[in-house]
Amino acid sequence: MEKFSFKDILVLIAGLFITAGVAYAILTVTGFIPTDIAKLFYEGAFVGQRNILNTLNIATPYILTSVATVISFRVGMFNIGINGSMYVGALYAAWAGYRFTTLGHLSHVSLCIFIGMLVGALWMLMPALLRVYAGVSEIISTIILNFVAVLFVSYMCNGPFRAAPIAPTTARILETAELKQYFPNSEFHTGFFIAVFVAFAAYFVLNKTTFGYELRSGGDGLVGFYPSRYSSYLGIPSDRSAITGMLISGAIGGLAGAVIVLGNTRNFYQEMAFNQGFDGILIAIIGKLEPLGGLISSLFYAALKNGGLFVDYKTEVSREIVVILMSILIFFVSAQKIVSSLERFEFVKKLDKFFSRKVK
């Protein structure tokens, strides 16, 4: 994998500047004072305990979905179905949360998380098997399964899992199944630590274990390298790697859904709409398909989201404009070639060399 270099930081800075320019223009034209909006945006993302906690809370599922993306992509499978795994993982975590009544706190939470991950993984079993044994593109099958997941969970909380006669929702999970919220003014909960742990674990497994090497041997690029001649030539079964990678990816996707239910909503209801599975792909790519890169990008992305929400809440700036500005920022931040014209300057080269020094 390509490592981070100084150029990436330049891209980020250049992206921020260009977006600031565009934002200035749009806000001025629509009759706002850009500097005030910028201050509010910054405040919403980074200032004060409550705002910081909210940023971390928003980041939690993104960290998990981006790590899920990283794993499947680097195995060589283009998994677009993490959102689907999130839905089913969330639904069954909720089910386990109210269904098992005699357990202690730790064992109940662990069981709910385990079930969420298991269901999320099983959700990816079919596309993985279809890819390996029938040659069905995992892109197609996982996209379709995303639609299936939405309809499936909607049916389940309307039917078999429905608790309240008035609204299509599951029963509230028991207190023993809750992920703890630590502060009265924010939904920030233990799930954040779980997500950070998962990111570090994924980093360790992918880069520091023979298992991770076998997983990556057939892929390790942006998309779609399965089946790899290289790994089968070495005698590493690339079929097994592809399936394993998809299952792990699905399990982490399921976990992302589970922590939302166990930590934030405490039940699963029909109107729950996830898009973190899709945003996770974007975040993972901005993070250079490294788990820790995904972790950092998730925090950045969540800060943007939270800042945007704050502006939306505090001012008359319409929600659409906030979303547009965020999209522009993401767009420019991922525009690698913006800074290639800067490379001709000697000091940029030197800085680049300095920051990209590696172990020899």
Added chain:
Amino acid sequence: MNKKQKELAIEVKGITKSYPGVVANKSVDFTVNKGEIHALVGENGAGKSTLMKILYGIEQADEGEVSVNGNVVQINKVDAAIKLGIGMVHQEFHLVPSFTAAENIGLGEEPRNSNGLINWDKLNKDVSEIAEKYGLDVDPNLRMIDASVGIQQRTEILKTLYRNADILILDEPTAVLTPQETDELFQVIRSLVDEGKTVIFITHKLREVMEISDRVTVMRDGEVQGVSETKKTSVKELANLMVGREVFLQVKKEKSKPTDVVLEVKDLWVHDARGLVAVKGVNFEVAKGEIVGIAGVDGNGQTELVEALAGLRDTSRGEILFEGKNIEKNSPRQRRREGLAHIPEDRSNTGLNVRLAIWENLIGTSYFRSPLSRGGIVSMKNILRHSNELRETFDIRSPGVTIRAGSLSGGNQQKVVVARELSEEPALTIASQPTRGVDIGNIEAIHEQIVEIRDSGKAVLLISAELDEVMSVADRVGVIYEGEFVEWVDPSKVNQEQMGLYMAGIKG
């Protein structure tokens, strides 16, 4: 020498170009006369390709100036080079497989009718005319997906001629060709020059330099080592200039002393990817202490035979005995464990994962063993030490082992494969085209290593389309034709002509 040849088609003065960590061209001066065939030789990484990329506008020089036909020019993009009459045929072809020859040639420059639609008749006619003029036999309506490598190359040449190129740069054009196709290419090059074109011919096969070129420039480490008229120099001299030290073109080795049989193949039948029989009941043995060569034109079942031996392809009938045990059902990993190494012919897809780092490619056969990993956890310290040792032993030229294998030149990629496979000290090494795309100094090194393996009592099966290679390295050679062995020969007792006949399937 006539007056015409004194005019300069290209004059390059003081070109310097550096990439992060490496200076690819150091104040290079390079001139090409009008109407000549100029060979540019040098090892991989000597800076030939960089120089040509600068001429063709793909890369920009840091310093220096370029003159074309006597005028100083700025070539800052490929379009500018094409306008100046420079055409380049890359080593990897840039063709649309589903398009016909004419469609590929006209792409972007299509002649149009008055209504703005493409005038296919004119395009086909133009293409045929140019093809006929220069003796380039290409059917304009042939789709590239169905064309042989030789025809694809001719299409590429036509593409440059269609854009009125006067100066043609051919980047290692013979690397992918069979001997017959090479001869045809040389005829084409001669007729191009007869029609007043100038050809720059990049290669590291010195025999070809002697055969085709008028003048030759030798590069090493980004610098020009010498320029000479071809007839005033020799292969030996060029080789020494290229490598920078004395080179022995003949492999030095003692007579082989074969002992126990390691590999025994009995009545082996193998089908190819399309389900056709590719290997038709071959029988042979490889013993410890000998190098068995398999010669033959590409596509006569060598690929399938090697894949079957290495465990990458199922056999349909027959037996493969390795040290007396049947290994047909064993996975590639199991075969490796028993002592079989495999240098595959397809380096970039099979032999390497070019997206992985060099060290990750180097540990492909050993990562699961101590000290590289313990209990499933890799030890980066030991891996980097191991990788750097291999990098030094096998002279892999790279700034480090943590960069991607894909960023290495072809020859250095091959050295990564060879390093990984030979470091295992296998009982039998199957080496398929081990020196394809590798430069002369390193070919020598790889050949020496192969002989060394043999002398340490190990067995080698060497498959190569380069007749010279098989004949000079192997102790015993089987010539394969359409999936069967035509003849087994002692390379010291047979001449090239006789081998040529065997390779064409004619028994002596």
